[in-house]
Amino acid sequence: MDTGNDRTENGPPTKSADYLWDGSGEPDPEIQRLEALLGKFRQDRAAPVFPEMVGYRRWRFFPWRMRLFPALATTAVALAAIIVVTFLVYGGKPTPTTEAGWDVSRVEGTPRIGRNVISGQEGTSRLGIGQVLETDRQSRASLQADDIGQIKVDPSTRLRLLNMGSGLKRIALDRGTIHTYIWAPPGQFVVDTPSAITVDLGCAYTLQVDDSGAGMVRTSLGWVGFKLNGHESFIPAGAACATRPKVGPGTPYFEDASARFRAASTRLDFEDSTPQQRAGDLAIVLGEARKRDALTLWHLLARADEGQRVLIYDRLRQLAPPPAGVTKEGILRLDQPMLDLWWNELGFDDISVWRHWERSWAGTAAPVREK
Amino acid sequence: MARSGDRGDLLAAGLAPRPVRQQSASEISEDATWVGAARDGDRTAFGQLYQRYSRMVHGVLLAKVPVGEVDDLVQDVFMRALRRLSTLRETGSFGAWLTAIARNVANDYHRRSVPEDPLTDGASENEIMGGMSRADHDEPAAAVLHAVMSLPDAYRETLILRLVEGMSGPEIAARTGMTHGSVRVNLHRGMEQLRAKLSPEPSRNVPKQEKSSHGHGER
Numbered sequence: 001m002d003t004g005n006d007r008t009e010n011g012p013p014t015k016s017a018d019y020l021w022d023g024s025g026e027p028d029p030e031i032q033r034l035e036a037l038l039g040k041f042r043q044d045r046a047a048p049v050f051p052e053m054v055g056y057r058r059w060r061f062f063p064w065r066m067r068l069f070p071a072l073a074t075t076a077v078a079l080a081a082i083i084v085v086t087f088l089v090y091g092g093k094p095t096p097t098t099e100a101g102w103d104v105s106r107v108e109g110t111p112r113i114g115r116n117v118i119s120g121q122e123g124t125s126r127l128g129i130g131q132v133l134e135t136d137r138q139s140r141a142s143l144q145a146d147d148i149g150q151i152k153v154d155p156s157t158r159l160r161l162l163n164m165g166s167g168l169k170r171i172a173l174d175r176g177t178i179h180t181y182i183w184a185p186p187g188q189f190v191v192d193t194p195s196a197i198t199v200d201l202g203c204a205y206t207l208q209v210d211d212s213g214a215g216m217v218r219t220s221l222g223w224v225g226f227k228l229n230g231h232e233s234f235i236p237a238g239a240a241c242a243t244r245p246k247v248g249p250g251t252p253y254f255e256d257a258s259a260r261f262r263a264a265s266t267r268l269d270f271e272d273s274t275p276q277q278r279a280g281d282l283a284i285v286l287g288e289a290r291k292r293d294a295l296t297l298w299h300l301l302a303r304a305d306e307g308q309r310v311l312i313y314d315r316l317r318q319l320a321p322p323p324a325g326v327t328k329e330g331i332l333r334l335d336q337p338m339l340d341l342w343w344n345e346l347g348f349d350d351i352s353v354w355r356h357w358e359r360s361w362a363g364t365a366a367p368v369r370e371k
Numbered sequence: 372m373a374r375s376g377d378r379g380d381l382l383a384a385g386l387a388p389r390p391v392r393q394q395s396a397s398e399i400s401e402d403a404t405w406v407g408a409a410r411d412g413d414r415t416a417f418g419q420l421y422q423r424y425s426r427m428v429h430g431v432l433l434a435k436v437p438v439g440e441v442d443d444l445v446q447d448v449f450m451r452a453l454r455r456l457s458t459l460r461e462t463g464s465f466g467a468w469l470t471a472i473a474r475n476v477a478n479d480y481h482r483r484s485v486p487e488d489p490l491t492d493g494a495s496e497n498e499i500m501g502g503m504s505r506a507d508h509d510e511p512a513a514a515v516l517h518a519v520m521s522l523p524d525a526y527r528e529t530l531i532l533r534l535v536e537g538m539s540g541p542e543i544a545a546r547t548g549m550t551h552g553s554v555r556v557n558l559h560r561g562m563e564q565l566r567a568k569l570s571p572e573p574s575r576n577v578p579k580q581e582k583s584s585h586g587h588g589e590r
Contacts, residue, residue, distance in 0.1 A: 021558065022539040030566065031562070034534050038535045041433060041438060043442075048449070050417055050421075050450075146459065146468070147459050147468060349553060
């Protein structure tokens with residue numbers, strides 16, 4: 001399987017893979033040739049002279065100056081207060097705030113924060129904690145927070161800002177579609193939906209929620225975690241995963257898997273089928289699975305009954321042999337460290353990021369319902 | 372999922388998951404110190420950040436804009452970062468934040484330019500080399516760079532950081548904020564596709580072109 005882990009089948013990393021990774025091991029002549037050729041484009045310009053900056057500490061002089069000019073300071077403060085009050089009362093604009101929040105830009109139409117329309121030439125505002133951003137069928141908006149990322153908001157979407165604290169950046173998507181590109185550290189940006197919470201693990205993804213509360217996440221870069229009711233799903237780039245109210249996230253699948261595979265996987269996740277129908281659907285999934293569909297099979301292990309789990313184990317073992325330390329007995333009893341070890345061998349990403357998130361967010365992983 | 376088994380046993384057996392980040396605690400701490408000092412107006416501290424991150428910024432831009440434009444845009448990225456340094460709350464995430472600024476600057480460049488399409492599969496060698504003098508134009512190097520530029524975004528950027536800027540995989544992860552696993556996957560799969568593209572027999576072993584958005588964890 002092409003796991004991307006630079007390993008030979010059941011063996012150690014290859015020498016050329018070592019060289020590609022960190023320059024160690026036996027040099028690969030082709031990589032050396034490419035390095036020599038491409039090295040001429042390397043950055044070689046000296047550091048520019050950066051302009052003099054006004055540091056924060058300089059503002060410490062401000063109170064001192066205020067004391068020197070008390071009348072001027074008092075007048076300035078009074079004028080500022082009058083301007084602010086006038087603006088708030090008559091401005092008809094969203095409440096300006098310097099508190100933690102997302103900068104919101106109007107892209108199209110008339111998105112609203114609460115009852116305030118974001119319009120006009122500038123078309124910008126700020127979404128504060130507890131505020132609601134809504135777009136109608138003709139509106140789009142864009143959110144940005146410099147240390148978190150960007151969110152593009154499609155028409156007919158409603159989202160709320162729940163939290164912006166250090167290490168905790170959380171919004172709720174009640175309905176509609178958002179496209180996120182997150183650069184905050186993995187595990188810090190969370191989106192609540194009515195049927196699961198979505199945890200950014202270093203990625204760009206699209207999240208949709210329909211009026212029933214059902215959701216769908218599609219990952220384009222990195223990977224996403226989806227969690228509810230003890231069900232957890234990891235969705236790497238190129239994969240998608242549905243979620244349903246009261247059920248939680250289904251089994252993720254690569255979008256280029258066969259239509260039969262995807263349909264059978266969805267039925268296994270969400271339909272109240274007879275045992276015979278479930279057996280038939282599982283046979284389709286196992287039969288149609290390609291190497292990269294180990295993603296789906298790994299997730300199915302924890303969702304299947306014991307009898308089905310044996311079948312899934314056998315097929316997954318063919319597609320991606322388990323690493324040392326992982327036994328059949330361990331997997332059949334859903335031993336978490338063994339499952340995690342096997343996941344790491346699939347080459348999607350390191351599951352310890354998620355486990356760290358689970359520990360640090362213990363007790364807060366339930367979606368926040370609107371009051 | 373069930374939660375059983377003793378993680379300690381796995382640690383003892385050396386089987387615990389690999390560390391995700393390769394940036395050392397001391398580097399993160401240094402970054403935070405330099406960011407704090409730069410916010411207070413210390414140009415030397417900002418210069419230290421430039422020394423540490425300029426190759427990364429150069430590589431990220433080279434993956435998206437013509438070669439001849441990159442040096443000026445590197446300066447734009449650092450100037451933009453300097454102006455917005457006060458908005459960075461997680462000082463330990465300076466690298467990931469700077470990477471995002473670099474990508475935004477590249478996007479802005481394409482929004483200002485005609486044609487608007489970023490440098491991907493459709494870009495000609497001349498477009499990629501745009502702004503370079505003929506004397507600088509090394510045909511074999513340009514041909515290889517052109518092949519790299521035709522790879523999906525994430526592979527392209529990671530390979531450029533490795534092959535052009537000479538950064539190691541762990542260093543790429545540390546500087547860009549990508550996970551260790553993502554960089555490894557991008558390098559491995561990107562190299563595989565690059566080898567196929569540079570193969571003398573184009574019909575042989577050419578993997579199916581993935582969507583440009585594929586790849587792991589651009590951050």
